[in-house]
Amino acid sequence: MHLINKRRNKPLYKKFLTLRKNIQNSDKFLKFRKKKWQKFQHLTLKFNRKRFYDPISHVLFNFKNFFSRKFKYNLQNKQRLNFFYGKLRKSYLKKLVNLALKESKFTNTNETILFIKELETRLDTAIYRTYFSHSFRNARQLISHKKVYVNNKIIQSNSYKLKKGDIISFDPSVFDFVASNILNSKIWPTPPKHLHVNYKILQILVIEDISYTNCLSYYPFWIDFNSFIRFYEK
Template sequence: MLGGLHFWFEIRIFMHFIKKRRNKPLYKKFLPLRKNVQNRNKLLWFRKKKWQKFQRAFSRLKKKKLHDPKSYFLSTFKNFFSRKFKYNLQNKQRLSLFYGGFRKKYLKRVVKSTLKEFKSLNKHVTVLFIEKLETRLDTALYRTHFSYSFKNARQLISHKKVYVNNKVVQHNSYLLKKGDVITLDKDVFNFVILNILDSEMWPIPPKHFYVNYKTLQILVIEDIHYTNCLMYYPFWIDFNSFLKFYER
């Protein structure tokens, strides 16, 4: 009798940990942020009843407000410490979700390398941090509308369909430099063309990229400037508090 109870108790514990580790749908991560971080039109067109709560949260958002970098959501909390923690957490979640789900370890590593290089280079810390994220290979494919999401861009890279200076690159975090040329395999030309046609071409590709949509080539022509940084994100993000939080 005791052995049977012990067995069922172990099963309940095992199921409890499985439920915690189970992956939740992507759209549930947007609920606490109250913001369409990835600028997806699908968020406003759910038909199932279980998404009614989600639709109510986003019903007031219009297309004009989706691209307003000055608008942001800040919830109310009891004390200063919980409010500050939630503010930093939402800040991190917005940035992570926008780039397809960066892990905390990767963000910490990027912040530490940014602060080290900042001492030797005459650049603003925020610009240097954004430059490390925006010069990634998967970011370049997403910004130029060659892929409809970061996940799709990473699949193209992992399947050896993307070339940098006529060489296959399989690392998503490959940092591009001025003068680099990105080309694609001919097998994915039709797929990329469909992605470009289906996109709304908003936001417009950054100025440091020269895109030839006939030959499907991307050329890095200049460095990122501070004046263009705010236009890269359709939501509010406090980079100063983010860098201070992950500096530890």
């Protein structure tokens, strides 16, 4: 299981290096600080500068730079959130954004809060946030192998939406594996306040709705949610 995950994760490492951010806040990315990887980190684009000043070309160059910087900003902002949640499909993210925008019109609630709620109430997110898995891919593997229960029923959908009062438990055959994930984790930041975790019996209880201010502290990077929503908005 470990070898398969390692092979599948390899393409993501290159994505993180181009963004120059440890998106998943994992220590294992520190192992890639070798000469062959430092070459990728230090690559920069070199522009040929003109020896004379041309007002027209100067204005056009700055105009072009403005849009290229804006495109790069929006692209990297989108990639940070996408990679953090284990590479979700573009169509799925667009669907969540549209759901949040529609619900905000009827409830007068900020669309950013509703969008974060859609992501944080996923089953795989709850498992990852409580350190029962060391990555989103690992959480999805437990779910696909029928090792995760919600209210004593096997759930095989990664995007299963949790509700207040739901209890998440695990098959006894993976207790040792889950326990090793917990022991090897940093336990920081602490699990979200809307989840009550019992590490003795390896259970998770959803006790309240998600708070927007609490969720922002659980991202190991800064993200512009407004820009992200506008990027996927119809």
